[in-house]
Amino acid sequence: MAAPKIILYTNHRCPWAHRAHIALKELGLDYEEVIIDLNKPREPWYLEINPRGLVPTISYNGTIIPESAIVTQLLADAHPSHLAPPSNTPEGAIKRAHISFFVDTFVGKIWSQTFATIRATSDEDRNTGTEALVAAIEKNDLGGLLYPPGSGSGPFFHGSDHITLAEALTGSFLLRLLSFHKSQYGLLGAELPTLLEKRAPKFYSWAQAVVAQESVNYIWDEEEVGKATAAKVKSLAKV
Ligand SMILES: N[C@@H](CCC(=O)N[C@@H](CS)C(=O)NCC(=O)O)C(=O)O
Structure with missing residues:
Protein backbone atom coordinates (compact mmCIF):
# COMPACT_ATOMS: atom_id res chain seq x y z
CA MET A 1 0.00 0.00 0.00
CA HIS A 79 -3.45 0.61 9.15
CA PRO A 80 -4.03 -2.71 10.95
CA SER A 81 -1.50 -2.95 13.76
CA HIS A 82 -0.92 -3.65 17.43
CA LEU A 83 -3.25 -0.73 18.27
CA ALA A 84 -6.44 -2.75 17.74
CA PRO A 85 -7.39 -6.08 16.15
CA PRO A 86 -9.59 -6.04 13.05
CA SER A 87 -13.27 -5.93 13.98
CA ASN A 88 -14.39 -8.63 11.52
CA THR A 89 -13.95 -11.53 13.94
CA PRO A 90 -15.94 -11.97 17.17
CA GLU A 91 -12.71 -11.80 19.23
CA GLY A 92 -11.55 -8.63 17.49
CA ALA A 93 -14.97 -7.01 17.82
CA ILE A 94 -15.10 -7.88 21.54
CA LYS A 95 -11.60 -6.47 22.16
CA ARG A 96 -12.61 -3.27 20.41
CA ALA A 97 -15.80 -3.10 22.51
CA HIS A 98 -13.67 -3.45 25.67
CA ILE A 99 -11.39 -0.65 24.46
CA SER A 100 -14.39 1.57 23.67
CA PHE A 101 -15.96 0.95 27.07
CA PHE A 102 -12.69 1.68 28.84
CA VAL A 103 -12.17 4.94 26.93
CA ASP A 104 -15.81 5.91 27.50
CA THR A 105 -15.39 5.32 31.24
CA PHE A 106 -12.08 7.17 31.35
CA VAL A 107 -13.36 10.25 29.52
CA GLY A 108 -16.85 10.29 31.06
CA LYS A 109 -15.95 9.52 34.66
CA ILE A 110 -12.25 10.21 35.21
CA TRP A 111 -11.27 12.99 32.83
CA SER A 112 -14.52 14.87 33.45
CA GLN A 113 -13.77 14.87 37.19
CA THR A 114 -10.14 15.86 36.53
CA PHE A 115 -11.24 18.74 34.31
CA ALA A 116 -13.75 19.95 36.92
CA THR A 117 -11.04 19.81 39.60
CA ILE A 118 -8.56 21.75 37.46
CA ARG A 119 -11.11 24.56 37.32
CA ALA A 120 -11.57 24.72 41.10
CA THR A 121 -11.19 28.23 42.46
CA SER A 122 -10.19 27.38 46.05
CA ASP A 123 -7.77 24.93 47.67
CA GLU A 124 -10.71 23.35 49.47
CA ASP A 125 -12.59 22.66 46.22
CA ARG A 126 -9.38 21.43 44.57
CA ASN A 127 -8.75 18.97 47.38
CA THR A 128 -12.38 17.79 47.40
CA GLY A 129 -12.21 17.35 43.63
CA THR A 130 -8.95 15.42 43.86
CA GLU A 131 -10.49 13.05 46.40
CA ALA A 132 -13.53 12.64 44.10
CA LEU A 133 -11.19 11.87 41.20
CA VAL A 134 -9.49 9.04 43.06
CA ALA A 135 -12.89 7.79 44.30
CA ALA A 136 -14.13 7.73 40.68
CA ILE A 137 -11.14 5.62 39.61
CA GLU A 138 -11.94 3.17 42.43
CA LYS A 139 -15.71 3.15 41.93
CA ASN A 140 -15.47 2.57 38.19
CA ASP A 141 -12.85 -0.12 38.73
CA LEU A 142 -10.35 1.22 36.22
CA GLY A 143 -7.81 -1.34 37.45
CA GLY A 144 -10.25 -4.18 36.73
CA LEU A 145 -11.09 -2.80 33.26
CA LEU A 146 -7.39 -2.51 32.46
CA TYR A 147 -6.42 -5.98 33.65
CA PRO A 148 -9.38 -8.40 33.69
CA PRO A 149 -8.73 -12.09 34.47
CA GLY A 150 -6.77 -13.71 31.63
CA SER A 151 -4.80 -10.54 30.83
CA GLY A 152 -1.21 -10.79 29.59
CA SER A 153 1.75 -9.73 31.70
CA GLY A 154 2.63 -6.49 29.87
CA PRO A 155 1.95 -3.05 31.36
CA PHE A 156 -0.68 -1.88 28.87
CA PHE A 157 -4.38 -2.55 28.22
CA HIS A 158 -5.28 -6.18 28.96
CA GLY A 159 -1.61 -6.83 29.72
CA SER A 160 -0.41 -5.94 26.23
CA ASP A 161 3.34 -5.38 25.79
CA HIS A 162 2.71 -2.35 23.63
CA ILE A 163 0.37 0.56 23.50
CA THR A 164 -3.14 -0.08 22.17
CA LEU A 165 -5.93 2.14 20.93
CA ALA A 166 -7.00 2.45 24.59
CA GLU A 167 -3.75 4.23 25.40
CA ALA A 168 -3.72 6.27 22.17
CA LEU A 169 -7.10 7.70 23.21
CA THR A 170 -6.22 8.38 26.87
CA GLY A 171 -2.45 9.07 27.00
CA SER A 172 -2.72 12.83 26.44
CA PHE A 173 -5.07 13.14 29.40
CA LEU A 174 -2.81 10.99 31.58
CA LEU A 175 0.08 13.40 30.93
CA ARG A 176 -2.03 16.13 32.53
CA LEU A 177 -3.43 13.95 35.30
CA LEU A 178 0.07 12.96 36.40
CA SER A 179 1.67 16.42 36.31
CA PHE A 180 -0.89 19.08 37.18
CA HIS A 181 -0.61 18.45 40.95
CA LYS A 182 2.93 19.92 40.94
CA SER A 183 3.25 23.12 42.96
CA GLN A 184 4.28 25.25 39.97
CA TYR A 185 0.89 24.52 38.36
CA GLY A 186 -1.31 23.91 41.43
CA LEU A 187 -4.14 22.56 39.27
CA LEU A 188 -4.79 19.31 41.16
CA GLY A 189 -4.32 18.45 44.84
CA ALA A 190 -0.67 17.95 45.82
CA GLU A 191 -1.50 14.64 47.45
CA LEU A 192 -2.82 13.08 44.22
CA PRO A 193 0.22 10.81 43.58
CA THR A 194 0.07 9.48 47.15
CA LEU A 195 -3.66 8.81 46.89
CA LEU A 196 -3.26 7.05 43.55
CA GLU A 197 -0.41 4.92 44.82
CA LYS A 198 -2.45 3.85 47.84
CA ARG A 199 -5.95 3.49 46.40
CA ALA A 200 -5.53 2.91 42.66
CA PRO A 201 -2.11 1.24 42.27
CA LYS A 202 -2.91 -0.63 39.04
CA PHE A 203 -4.27 2.48 37.38
CA TYR A 204 -1.33 4.54 38.63
CA SER A 205 1.39 2.20 37.40
CA TRP A 206 -0.42 1.84 34.06
CA ALA A 207 -0.62 5.63 33.69
CA GLN A 208 3.07 6.01 34.52
CA ALA A 209 4.00 3.39 31.91
CA VAL A 210 1.83 5.12 29.30
CA VAL A 211 3.28 8.61 29.77
CA ALA A 212 6.83 7.20 29.56
CA GLN A 213 6.20 6.07 25.96
CA GLU A 214 7.84 8.23 23.32
CA SER A 215 4.76 8.06 21.11
CA VAL A 216 2.77 9.58 23.96
CA ASN A 217 5.18 12.30 25.09
CA TYR A 218 7.01 13.43 21.90
CA ILE A 219 4.89 16.55 21.41
CA TRP A 220 4.33 17.19 25.14
CA ASP A 221 5.76 20.29 26.76
CA GLU A 222 4.67 19.95 30.39
CA GLU A 223 5.84 23.36 31.51
CA GLU A 224 4.20 25.18 28.62
CA VAL A 225 0.88 23.35 28.93
CA GLY A 226 0.88 23.44 32.76
CA LYS A 227 1.56 27.17 32.93
CA ALA A 228 -0.84 28.04 30.11
CA THR A 229 -3.59 25.96 31.74
CA ALA A 230 -2.98 27.61 35.12
CA ALA A 231 -3.13 31.07 33.50
CA LYS A 232 -6.37 30.18 31.69
CA VAL A 233 -8.01 28.86 34.85
CA LYS A 234 -7.03 32.05 36.67
CA SER A 235 -8.47 34.26 33.94
CA LEU A 236 -11.73 32.27 33.89
CA ALA A 237 -12.02 32.60 37.68
CA LYS A 238 -11.94 36.41 37.32
CA VAL A 239 -14.87 36.52 34.86
N1 LIG B 1 -14.76 16.63 20.59
C1 LIG B 1 -13.61 17.26 19.98
C2 LIG B 1 -13.01 18.24 20.97
C3 LIG B 1 -11.85 19.00 20.37
C4 LIG B 1 -11.58 20.29 21.12
O1 LIG B 1 -12.30 20.66 22.06
N2 LIG B 1 -10.56 21.00 20.67
C5 LIG B 1 -10.29 22.30 21.26
C6 LIG B 1 -8.83 22.45 21.68
S1 LIG B 1 -8.39 21.33 22.94
C7 LIG B 1 -10.53 23.38 20.24
O2 LIG B 1 -10.29 23.19 19.06
N3 LIG B 1 -11.02 24.53 20.69
C8 LIG B 1 -11.16 25.65 19.85
C9 LIG B 1 -12.18 26.59 20.34
O3 LIG B 1 -12.95 26.21 21.23
O4 LIG B 1 -12.24 27.70 19.83
C10 LIG B 1 -12.61 16.19 19.58
O5 LIG B 1 -12.56 15.17 20.26
O6 LIG B 1 -11.92 16.37 18.58
Missing part, protein backbone atom coordinates in the same frame (compact mmCIF):
# COMPACT_ATOMS: atom_id res chain seq x y z
CA ALA A 2 1.36 3.43 -0.93
CA ALA A 3 2.00 5.68 2.07
CA PRO A 4 -1.01 7.94 2.56
CA LYS A 5 -0.71 11.70 2.27
CA ILE A 6 -1.65 12.96 5.72
CA ILE A 7 -2.11 16.52 6.92
CA LEU A 8 -3.00 16.98 10.59
CA TYR A 9 -4.55 20.28 11.65
CA THR A 10 -3.61 20.45 15.27
CA ASN A 11 -2.37 22.31 18.30
CA HIS A 12 0.13 20.66 20.61
CA ARG A 13 -1.61 22.03 23.70
CA CYS A 14 -4.85 20.24 22.87
CA PRO A 15 -5.28 16.81 24.50
CA TRP A 16 -7.89 15.81 21.91
CA ALA A 17 -5.60 16.62 18.98
CA HIS A 18 -2.76 14.91 20.83
CA ARG A 19 -4.59 11.58 20.41
CA ALA A 20 -3.92 11.66 16.66
CA HIS A 21 -0.22 12.37 17.20
CA ILE A 22 0.08 9.26 19.37
CA ALA A 23 -1.62 7.04 16.79
CA LEU A 24 0.44 8.46 13.92
CA LYS A 25 3.69 7.83 15.80
CA GLU A 26 2.68 4.32 16.87
CA LEU A 27 1.79 3.51 13.26
CA GLY A 28 5.02 5.04 11.95
CA LEU A 29 3.12 7.25 9.51
CA ASP A 30 4.69 10.41 8.12
CA TYR A 31 2.50 13.47 8.31
CA GLU A 32 2.52 17.16 7.73
CA GLU A 33 1.15 19.25 10.58
CA VAL A 34 -0.58 22.58 10.38
CA ILE A 35 -0.71 24.33 13.74
CA ILE A 36 -3.98 26.15 14.36
CA ASP A 37 -3.69 29.13 16.70
CA LEU A 38 -6.49 28.63 19.22
CA ASN A 39 -5.95 32.04 20.79
CA LYS A 40 -7.60 33.84 17.92
CA PRO A 41 -10.75 33.30 15.88
CA ARG A 42 -10.44 30.57 13.27
CA GLU A 43 -9.66 31.85 9.80
CA PRO A 44 -12.22 31.23 7.02
CA TRP A 45 -9.96 28.67 5.25
CA TYR A 46 -9.95 26.48 8.38
CA LEU A 47 -13.71 26.83 8.91
CA GLU A 48 -14.12 25.52 5.39
CA ILE A 49 -12.10 22.46 6.38
CA ASN A 50 -13.85 22.06 9.74
CA PRO A 51 -16.94 24.23 10.26
CA ARG A 52 -16.81 23.45 14.00
CA GLY A 53 -13.46 25.25 14.12
CA LEU A 54 -11.97 22.67 16.47
CA VAL A 55 -8.75 20.70 16.32
CA PRO A 56 -7.93 18.06 15.37
CA THR A 57 -8.92 17.55 11.75
CA ILE A 58 -7.11 15.19 9.44
CA SER A 59 -6.79 15.22 5.69
CA TYR A 60 -6.22 11.59 4.71
CA ASN A 61 -5.37 11.31 1.03
CA GLY A 62 -7.50 14.43 0.55
CA THR A 63 -10.51 13.24 2.57
CA ILE A 64 -11.26 15.52 5.51
CA ILE A 65 -12.22 13.91 8.83
CA PRO A 66 -12.73 15.91 12.06
CA GLU A 67 -13.06 14.77 15.74
CA SER A 68 -10.22 13.15 17.64
CA ALA A 69 -11.80 9.75 18.38
CA ILE A 70 -12.91 9.37 14.77
CA VAL A 71 -9.53 10.47 13.39
CA THR A 72 -7.68 8.05 15.67
CA GLN A 73 -10.06 5.21 14.87
CA LEU A 74 -9.68 5.89 11.14
CA LEU A 75 -5.90 5.61 11.44
CA ALA A 76 -6.16 2.36 13.41
CA ASP A 77 -8.67 0.92 10.90
CA ALA A 78 -6.75 1.96 7.78
Whole structure:
Protein backbone atom coordinates (compact mmCIF):
# COMPACT_ATOMS: atom_id res chain seq x y z
CA MET A 1 0.00 0.00 0.00
CA ALA A 2 1.36 3.43 -0.93
CA ALA A 3 2.00 5.68 2.07
CA PRO A 4 -1.01 7.94 2.56
CA LYS A 5 -0.71 11.70 2.27
CA ILE A 6 -1.65 12.96 5.72
CA ILE A 7 -2.11 16.52 6.92
CA LEU A 8 -3.00 16.98 10.59
CA TYR A 9 -4.55 20.28 11.65
CA THR A 10 -3.61 20.45 15.27
CA ASN A 11 -2.37 22.31 18.30
CA HIS A 12 0.13 20.66 20.61
CA ARG A 13 -1.61 22.03 23.70
CA CYS A 14 -4.85 20.24 22.87
CA PRO A 15 -5.28 16.81 24.50
CA TRP A 16 -7.89 15.81 21.91
CA ALA A 17 -5.60 16.62 18.98
CA HIS A 18 -2.76 14.91 20.83
CA ARG A 19 -4.59 11.58 20.41
CA ALA A 20 -3.92 11.66 16.66
CA HIS A 21 -0.22 12.37 17.20
CA ILE A 22 0.08 9.26 19.37
CA ALA A 23 -1.62 7.04 16.79
CA LEU A 24 0.44 8.46 13.92
CA LYS A 25 3.69 7.83 15.80
CA GLU A 26 2.68 4.32 16.87
CA LEU A 27 1.79 3.51 13.26
CA GLY A 28 5.02 5.04 11.95
CA LEU A 29 3.12 7.25 9.51
CA ASP A 30 4.69 10.41 8.12
CA TYR A 31 2.50 13.47 8.31
CA GLU A 32 2.52 17.16 7.73
CA GLU A 33 1.15 19.25 10.58
CA VAL A 34 -0.58 22.58 10.38
CA ILE A 35 -0.71 24.33 13.74
CA ILE A 36 -3.98 26.15 14.36
CA ASP A 37 -3.69 29.13 16.70
CA LEU A 38 -6.49 28.63 19.22
CA ASN A 39 -5.95 32.04 20.79
CA LYS A 40 -7.60 33.84 17.92
CA PRO A 41 -10.75 33.30 15.88
CA ARG A 42 -10.44 30.57 13.27
CA GLU A 43 -9.66 31.85 9.80
CA PRO A 44 -12.22 31.23 7.02
CA TRP A 45 -9.96 28.67 5.25
CA TYR A 46 -9.95 26.48 8.38
CA LEU A 47 -13.71 26.83 8.91
CA GLU A 48 -14.12 25.52 5.39
CA ILE A 49 -12.10 22.46 6.38
CA ASN A 50 -13.85 22.06 9.74
CA PRO A 51 -16.94 24.23 10.26
CA ARG A 52 -16.81 23.45 14.00
CA GLY A 53 -13.46 25.25 14.12
CA LEU A 54 -11.97 22.67 16.47
CA VAL A 55 -8.75 20.70 16.32
CA PRO A 56 -7.93 18.06 15.37
CA THR A 57 -8.92 17.55 11.75
CA ILE A 58 -7.11 15.19 9.44
CA SER A 59 -6.79 15.22 5.69
CA TYR A 60 -6.22 11.59 4.71
CA ASN A 61 -5.37 11.31 1.03
CA GLY A 62 -7.50 14.43 0.55
CA THR A 63 -10.51 13.24 2.57
CA ILE A 64 -11.26 15.52 5.51
CA ILE A 65 -12.22 13.91 8.83
CA PRO A 66 -12.73 15.91 12.06
CA GLU A 67 -13.06 14.77 15.74
CA SER A 68 -10.22 13.15 17.64
CA ALA A 69 -11.80 9.75 18.38
CA ILE A 70 -12.91 9.37 14.77
CA VAL A 71 -9.53 10.47 13.39
CA THR A 72 -7.68 8.05 15.67
CA GLN A 73 -10.06 5.21 14.87
CA LEU A 74 -9.68 5.89 11.14
CA LEU A 75 -5.90 5.61 11.44
CA ALA A 76 -6.16 2.36 13.41
CA ASP A 77 -8.67 0.92 10.90
CA ALA A 78 -6.75 1.96 7.78
CA HIS A 79 -3.45 0.61 9.15
CA PRO A 80 -4.03 -2.71 10.95
CA SER A 81 -1.50 -2.95 13.76
CA HIS A 82 -0.92 -3.65 17.43
CA LEU A 83 -3.25 -0.73 18.27
CA ALA A 84 -6.44 -2.75 17.74
CA PRO A 85 -7.39 -6.08 16.15
CA PRO A 86 -9.59 -6.04 13.05
CA SER A 87 -13.27 -5.93 13.98
CA ASN A 88 -14.39 -8.63 11.52
CA THR A 89 -13.95 -11.53 13.94
CA PRO A 90 -15.94 -11.97 17.17
CA GLU A 91 -12.71 -11.80 19.23
CA GLY A 92 -11.55 -8.63 17.49
CA ALA A 93 -14.97 -7.01 17.82
CA ILE A 94 -15.10 -7.88 21.54
CA LYS A 95 -11.60 -6.47 22.16
CA ARG A 96 -12.61 -3.27 20.41
CA ALA A 97 -15.80 -3.10 22.51
CA HIS A 98 -13.67 -3.45 25.67
CA ILE A 99 -11.39 -0.65 24.46
CA SER A 100 -14.39 1.57 23.67
CA PHE A 101 -15.96 0.95 27.07
CA PHE A 102 -12.69 1.68 28.84
CA VAL A 103 -12.17 4.94 26.93
CA ASP A 104 -15.81 5.91 27.50
CA THR A 105 -15.39 5.32 31.24
CA PHE A 106 -12.08 7.17 31.35
CA VAL A 107 -13.36 10.25 29.52
CA GLY A 108 -16.85 10.29 31.06
CA LYS A 109 -15.95 9.52 34.66
CA ILE A 110 -12.25 10.21 35.21
CA TRP A 111 -11.27 12.99 32.83
CA SER A 112 -14.52 14.87 33.45
CA GLN A 113 -13.77 14.87 37.19
CA THR A 114 -10.14 15.86 36.53
CA PHE A 115 -11.24 18.74 34.31
CA ALA A 116 -13.75 19.95 36.92
CA THR A 117 -11.04 19.81 39.60
CA ILE A 118 -8.56 21.75 37.46
CA ARG A 119 -11.11 24.56 37.32
CA ALA A 120 -11.57 24.72 41.10
CA THR A 121 -11.19 28.23 42.46
CA SER A 122 -10.19 27.38 46.05
CA ASP A 123 -7.77 24.93 47.67
CA GLU A 124 -10.71 23.35 49.47
CA ASP A 125 -12.59 22.66 46.22
CA ARG A 126 -9.38 21.43 44.57
CA ASN A 127 -8.75 18.97 47.38
CA THR A 128 -12.38 17.79 47.40
CA GLY A 129 -12.21 17.35 43.63
CA THR A 130 -8.95 15.42 43.86
CA GLU A 131 -10.49 13.05 46.40
CA ALA A 132 -13.53 12.64 44.10
CA LEU A 133 -11.19 11.87 41.20
CA VAL A 134 -9.49 9.04 43.06
CA ALA A 135 -12.89 7.79 44.30
CA ALA A 136 -14.13 7.73 40.68
CA ILE A 137 -11.14 5.62 39.61
CA GLU A 138 -11.94 3.17 42.43
CA LYS A 139 -15.71 3.15 41.93
CA ASN A 140 -15.47 2.57 38.19
CA ASP A 141 -12.85 -0.12 38.73
CA LEU A 142 -10.35 1.22 36.22
CA GLY A 143 -7.81 -1.34 37.45
CA GLY A 144 -10.25 -4.18 36.73
CA LEU A 145 -11.09 -2.80 33.26
CA LEU A 146 -7.39 -2.51 32.46
CA TYR A 147 -6.42 -5.98 33.65
CA PRO A 148 -9.38 -8.40 33.69
CA PRO A 149 -8.73 -12.09 34.47
CA GLY A 150 -6.77 -13.71 31.63
CA SER A 151 -4.80 -10.54 30.83
CA GLY A 152 -1.21 -10.79 29.59
CA SER A 153 1.75 -9.73 31.70
CA GLY A 154 2.63 -6.49 29.87
CA PRO A 155 1.95 -3.05 31.36
CA PHE A 156 -0.68 -1.88 28.87
CA PHE A 157 -4.38 -2.55 28.22
CA HIS A 158 -5.28 -6.18 28.96
CA GLY A 159 -1.61 -6.83 29.72
CA SER A 160 -0.41 -5.94 26.23
CA ASP A 161 3.34 -5.38 25.79
CA HIS A 162 2.71 -2.35 23.63
CA ILE A 163 0.37 0.56 23.50
CA THR A 164 -3.14 -0.08 22.17
CA LEU A 165 -5.93 2.14 20.93
CA ALA A 166 -7.00 2.45 24.59
CA GLU A 167 -3.75 4.23 25.40
CA ALA A 168 -3.72 6.27 22.17
CA LEU A 169 -7.10 7.70 23.21
CA THR A 170 -6.22 8.38 26.87
CA GLY A 171 -2.45 9.07 27.00
CA SER A 172 -2.72 12.83 26.44
CA PHE A 173 -5.07 13.14 29.40
CA LEU A 174 -2.81 10.99 31.58
CA LEU A 175 0.08 13.40 30.93
CA ARG A 176 -2.03 16.13 32.53
CA LEU A 177 -3.43 13.95 35.30
CA LEU A 178 0.07 12.96 36.40
CA SER A 179 1.67 16.42 36.31
CA PHE A 180 -0.89 19.08 37.18
CA HIS A 181 -0.61 18.45 40.95
CA LYS A 182 2.93 19.92 40.94
CA SER A 183 3.25 23.12 42.96
CA GLN A 184 4.28 25.25 39.97
CA TYR A 185 0.89 24.52 38.36
CA GLY A 186 -1.31 23.91 41.43
CA LEU A 187 -4.14 22.56 39.27
CA LEU A 188 -4.79 19.31 41.16
CA GLY A 189 -4.32 18.45 44.84
CA ALA A 190 -0.67 17.95 45.82
CA GLU A 191 -1.50 14.64 47.45
CA LEU A 192 -2.82 13.08 44.22
CA PRO A 193 0.22 10.81 43.58
CA THR A 194 0.07 9.48 47.15
CA LEU A 195 -3.66 8.81 46.89
CA LEU A 196 -3.26 7.05 43.55
CA GLU A 197 -0.41 4.92 44.82
CA LYS A 198 -2.45 3.85 47.84
CA ARG A 199 -5.95 3.49 46.40
CA ALA A 200 -5.53 2.91 42.66
CA PRO A 201 -2.11 1.24 42.27
CA LYS A 202 -2.91 -0.63 39.04
CA PHE A 203 -4.27 2.48 37.38
CA TYR A 204 -1.33 4.54 38.63
CA SER A 205 1.39 2.20 37.40
CA TRP A 206 -0.42 1.84 34.06
CA ALA A 207 -0.62 5.63 33.69
CA GLN A 208 3.07 6.01 34.52
CA ALA A 209 4.00 3.39 31.91
CA VAL A 210 1.83 5.12 29.30
CA VAL A 211 3.28 8.61 29.77
CA ALA A 212 6.83 7.20 29.56
CA GLN A 213 6.20 6.07 25.96
CA GLU A 214 7.84 8.23 23.32
CA SER A 215 4.76 8.06 21.11
CA VAL A 216 2.77 9.58 23.96
CA ASN A 217 5.18 12.30 25.09
CA TYR A 218 7.01 13.43 21.90
CA ILE A 219 4.89 16.55 21.41
CA TRP A 220 4.33 17.19 25.14
CA ASP A 221 5.76 20.29 26.76
CA GLU A 222 4.67 19.95 30.39
CA GLU A 223 5.84 23.36 31.51
CA GLU A 224 4.20 25.18 28.62
CA VAL A 225 0.88 23.35 28.93
CA GLY A 226 0.88 23.44 32.76
CA LYS A 227 1.56 27.17 32.93
CA ALA A 228 -0.84 28.04 30.11
CA THR A 229 -3.59 25.96 31.74
CA ALA A 230 -2.98 27.61 35.12
CA ALA A 231 -3.13 31.07 33.50
CA LYS A 232 -6.37 30.18 31.69
CA VAL A 233 -8.01 28.86 34.85
CA LYS A 234 -7.03 32.05 36.67
CA SER A 235 -8.47 34.26 33.94
CA LEU A 236 -11.73 32.27 33.89
CA ALA A 237 -12.02 32.60 37.68
CA LYS A 238 -11.94 36.41 37.32
CA VAL A 239 -14.87 36.52 34.86
N1 LIG B 1 -14.76 16.63 20.59
C1 LIG B 1 -13.61 17.26 19.98
C2 LIG B 1 -13.01 18.24 20.97
C3 LIG B 1 -11.85 19.00 20.37
C4 LIG B 1 -11.58 20.29 21.12
O1 LIG B 1 -12.30 20.66 22.06
N2 LIG B 1 -10.56 21.00 20.67
C5 LIG B 1 -10.29 22.30 21.26
C6 LIG B 1 -8.83 22.45 21.68
S1 LIG B 1 -8.39 21.33 22.94
C7 LIG B 1 -10.53 23.38 20.24
O2 LIG B 1 -10.29 23.19 19.06
N3 LIG B 1 -11.02 24.53 20.69
C8 LIG B 1 -11.16 25.65 19.85
C9 LIG B 1 -12.18 26.59 20.34
O3 LIG B 1 -12.95 26.21 21.23
O4 LIG B 1 -12.24 27.70 19.83
C10 LIG B 1 -12.61 16.19 19.58
O5 LIG B 1 -12.56 15.17 20.26
O6 LIG B 1 -11.92 16.37 18.58
